[in-house]
Amino acid sequence: MSVALAERPIMSPAPALRPVISFHGVTKVYPNGTTALRDVNLAVHQGDFCFLVGASGAGKSTLVRLLIREETASTGRIFIDGHEITRMPHRKLPKLRRKFGIVFQDYKLLNTRTVAQNVAFALQVTRPGQRHLREKVEEVLWIVGLEDKLDKYPDELSGGEQQRVAIARALVHRPRIFLADEPTGNLDPDTSWGIVQLLLQINHRGTTVLMATHNREVVDLVRRRVIAIEDGRVIRDEAQGSYLREGEATI
Amino acid sequence: MRRLGAALWFAVHTAGQNFRRNLGVSLAGVFTMGLILFLVGGALLFTHSVDSVLQAQQAKASRIKIYLSDSASLASIMDFQLRLKNDPRVISVTFENKDQAAREAAQNPDIQAALNALGSNPLPASLNLNVRQLTDLGQFDSMARNTPIVDKTTATDYNPDVIGKLRTVISVISLVGGIIALILLVISLVIIMNTIRTAVYARRTEIEIMKLVGATDWFVRWPFILEGVIGGLLAAVFSGGIVFLGYKLFVQAAQRSLLSVPFDASYSAALLFLLVLGGVAVGAFGSYLGVRRFLSV
Ligand SMILES: Nc1ncnc2c1ncn2[C@@H]1O[C@H](COP(=O)(O)OP(=O)(O)OP(=O)(O)O)[C@@H](O)[C@H]1O
Ligand SMILES: [Mg+2]
Numbered sequence: 001m002s003v004a005l006a007e008r009p010i011m012s013p014a015p016a017l018r019p020v021i022s023f024h025g026v027t028k029v030y031p032n033g034t035t036a037l038r039d040v041n042l043a044v045h046q047g048d049f050c051f052l053v054g055a056s057g058a059g060k061s062t063l064v065r066l067l068i069r070e071e072t073a074s075t076g077r078i079f080i081d082g083h084e085i086t087r088m089p090h091r092k093l094p095k096l097r098r099k100f101g102i103v104f105q106d107y108k109l110l111n112t113r114t115v116a117q118n119v120a121f122a123l124q125v126t127r128p129g130q131r132h133l134r135e136k137v138e139e140v141l142w143i144v145g146l147e148d149k150l151d152k153y154p155d156e157l158s159g160g161e162q163q164r165v166a167i168a169r170a171l172v173h174r175p176r177i178f179l180a181d182e183p184t185g186n187l188d189p190d191t192s193w194g195i196v197q198l199l200l201q202i203n204h205r206g207t208t209v210l211m212a213t214h215n216r217e218v219v220d221l222v223r224r225r226v227i228a229i230e231d232g233r234v235i236r237d238e239a240q241g242s243y244l245r246e247g248e249a250t251i
Numbered sequence: 252m253r254r255l256g257a258a259l260w261f262a263v264h265t266a267g268q269n270f271r272r273n274l275g276v277s278l279a280g281v282f283t284m285g286l287i288l289f290l291v292g293g294a295l296l297f298t299h300s301v302d303s304v305l306q307a308q309q310a311k312a313s314r315i316k317i318y319l320s321d322s323a324s325l326a327s328i329m330d331f332q333l334r335l336k337n338d339p340r341v342i343s344v345t346f347e348n349k350d351q352a353a354r355e356a357a358q359n360p361d362i363q364a365a366l367n368a369l370g371s372n373p374l375p376a377s378l379n380l381n382v383r384q385l386t387d388l389g390q391f392d393s394m395a396r397n398t399p400i401v402d403k404t405t406a407t408d409y410n411p412d413v414i415g416k417l418r419t420v421i422s423v424i425s426l427v428g429g430i431i432a433l434i435l436l437v438i439s440l441v442i443i444m445n446t447i448r449t450a451v452y453a454r455r456t457e458i459e460i461m462k463l464v465g466a467t468d469w470f471v472r473w474p475f476i477l478e479g480v481i482g483g484l485l486a487a488v489f490s491g492g493i494v495f496l497g498y499k500l501f502v503q504a505a506q507r508s509l510l511s512v513p514f515d516a517s518y519s520a521a522l523l524f525l526l527v528l529g530g531v532a533v534g535a536f537g538s539y540l541g542v543r544r545f546l547s548v
Contacts, residue, residue, distance in 0.1 A: 096465070102463055108460055110460070126464055126466050126470075128254050128258040129254035129258070130257075173465075
C-alpha cells in the first residue's frame, strides 16, 4: 500500500502514526444484492489530499457514504480518528459527522435562506447559542471568496458560487476531514478549477481532503494522491497519480 | 442556558414556520383532531350523564318492601323491625300499615277504582327497607321468605331482573363509550402522524442537511413534536369549549323536560383537563411517529 507521506504539508504537526481514515477489508453489499465495494483496504493520514477516481458505478459515493455512516459496511472495519465506526451506535453518529465537512455535486442549499443564513444554519443546528456566529460565517465566506454575497439567495448565484457556499457551510465547524463527492460535476472547466484550488487551499491549512471525481484534467494537473476504484475494488493507489494508469489508452 | 434558549428558539421558530407554510394541512389536521376530541369528549360526557341518571335509578332500586301476612301480631312485627334496624346493611326501616298501603296505591286511579269496587282492602302491610347496597337486596329477599310473619304468596317486591338489566346497561354503555374513545384516539394519532409527515416532507432537504452536519435526532425532532403539541392543544381547547357549551345546553334542555340530569362541574373540569392532556399527548406521540422514519439514517 502506498501512502502519501510526502504529501503532508511541512507546517503540519509531527506525523501521527495513526491514520485519520482506515479501511480494513471493507465490503459493501446493498440490500438489493449489488456489491458496491469489495475488500477495500485504505489508509489516509492527517493532511492528505486524495482523489477518488473510477467509472460511474465504481463505488466512489458508496465509500463516502460509509465514512459518514449513511451506510454501514457489510464486512470489514472502518476507523476514523482511531474510532471504529462500523459498529458505532446511532446516538454517536452526530459527533462523528461533525468531524467531516461534506459537499456534493448538487449543492443542497436552502433556497429560502440567504448565503449567510445557509452557512449559519450548520452551526445553529449543531451548536445552538454559538457566540460570534456572524464573525465565523463571514470568515468562511471570505475564505471561499463570497464576502460580498452574504445577503444574496442561492438562486441569485452561479453554480460555482453555490458550490462555494456549500464549501463554506462545510467548513464553518472546522472539520478534520473534508469530503467532496463530485463537487465539480455540474461546473464548467474554469469554475471547476477554481473549486479545486479552493480545496487545495483548505488542505494547505491542514485539513484532510478526499475528493471523488470524474474530472480528468483536474486530477492530471494537480498530481496528488490518486485512489482508483474499479467495480468496487481499489485497483491503484499512487502518491502522485494521474487519472488513468501511465500508458493506459484514452477512451 | 444560552444553548438551551437558542435550541428552544430554533424549535419554536421552525414549528411556527411549519405550521404557517403548510397552513392548509395543519388546519385540516387540527380540525379533524378537534372533531375527534369533540366526539370523545361528547361520548364521555354522555356516558357520564346516562350513568348519573342510572345511578339515581339505582338509588331508587335499593329499596325493598317486605310484605307482612295479615295474621302477624304487632309484637312480632316490631320485633322483626328492630332486628332489621340493627342490621348494618340497612339504612332505614319504616312500617307501612294496610291503610297507608291502600292510600299510596290509590294514587294510581285504576287501582283506586279496583279498590273501590272490591270494598275490602287486600293490600298487605309492609316493612319498607332502604339498604346501602343494591347487591344486598337478594339476601333480604331470601331472608324474608324464611321469616314466618312474612306474606307467603308475595314475600317482597324484589325484582332481580330489572336491577340486573340496569347494571348491564351501565356497564355496556361505559364499555362501548370507552372503546369508541380509544378507536377515535388511534385515528387522530394517524391523522397527526400524516400531518407531520407532510411537514417533514416539505423540510426534507433541511433535515438532510441537519443530519449531514451532525445535528442530533432530538434537535431534528423537537420542532415537529412542538408542532404536534401546538396542534393538539388548539384542537383540545376548541373541542373542549364546544363540548362544555353543548353539555350546558343539553342539561338545560333536559331539565326543562323534567329529566333530572345534574350539571357536574367538577366532572366537566376534569374532562377539559383530560382533553387537553389527550390532545397534547396524541399530538406529541403522533409527531414522534411521523418523524421517526426520516431519522433512521
Ligand atoms: N442505495 C443503493 N441501493 C442499491 N444499490 C446501490 C445503491 N447505491 C448505489 N448502488 C450501486 O452500487 C454501485 C456503486 O454505486 P456508487 O454510487 O457508489 O458509484 P459511484 O462510483 O459513485 O458512481 P458515479 O460516478 O456515477 O457517482 C452501483 O452499481 C450502484 O448501482
Ligand atoms: Mg457517485
